[in-house]
Amino acid sequence: MARLHLFDLDGTLIRGSAAAVEISRQLGLSDEIAALEHHFARNGLTPDEFAVRARELWEGLTQDQLIAAFDGAPWMEGIREVWADIRTRGDHCAVISLSPDFFVERLLPWGAHAAHGSRWPSVPFTEPVDRSGILDAVAKVKIANQLCAEFEVKLDECVAYGDSMSDAHIFAAVPVAVAVNADHHLSELATHAYTGSDLREAYELVRFRQ
Structure with a gap:
């Protein structure tokens, strides 16, 4: 079976760690994503609102940075x-x-x-x-x-x-x-x-x- x-x-x-943390690390935004993660975990931030705010933080994300985030996790x-x-x-x-x-x-x-x-x-x-x-x-x-x-x-x-x-x-x-x-x-x-x-x-x- x-x-x-x-x-x-x-x-x-x-x-x-998490994908969002590793991506943010590549962009030098570790403090910013930590604050957002805290808001999500403690203050009831919804997943869709988290995504919208993370998208704002990651405005300049490149494929090379994404690959580095994945490989370095x-x-x-x-x-x-x-x-x-x-x-x-x-x-x-x-x-x-x-x-x-x-x-x-x-x-x-x-x-x-x-x-x-x-x-x-x-x-x-x-x-x-x-x-x-x-x-x-x-x-x-x-x-x-x-x-x-x-x-x-x-x-x-x-x-x-x-x-x-x-x-x-x-x-x-x-x-x-x-x-x-x-x-x-x-x-x-x-x-x-x-x-x-x-x-x-x-x-x-x-x-x-x-």
Whole structure:
């Protein structure tokens, strides 16, 4: 019976950081994005408003800076190896993230079957952010259902990996969930919890329970 492994990006595949943080670092805007992230986490800033404000900060973003942000991010070790093993077993793996699609989709060559992020204009920007294309936590479940239909897998045959309360909805929707470097709020909702820098170790928690 095939399974679908669903991975969050920020704080999960990227340890202790996020796509927005790494992009802003390349632009010398670390303080500015930290303030925006704080507003998002603490003061109820919506994902679409966050995106609009981030787009303003990143007005001059180039493809070279985007590539540098992606390549320089603190990725978990073993991502390619985990996804290769998933494929070898006849299972599927996908990334679902609120981060910009132009960053998330760069993971496809690493072995993900699918990578879904918020819909942003192409880099360099010539258009505004379309708020309707920005994902929220609930949208992760909707996309998971779409992927299940695409890969002919049931939602109760999925495993979710995440780190924050934005993953709470998807954790509640699947039978097996792995909290990766998460605080106790999410860990208490998870089947398994992992702290460390190697995705292979987190994957081992569910690999032999198929």
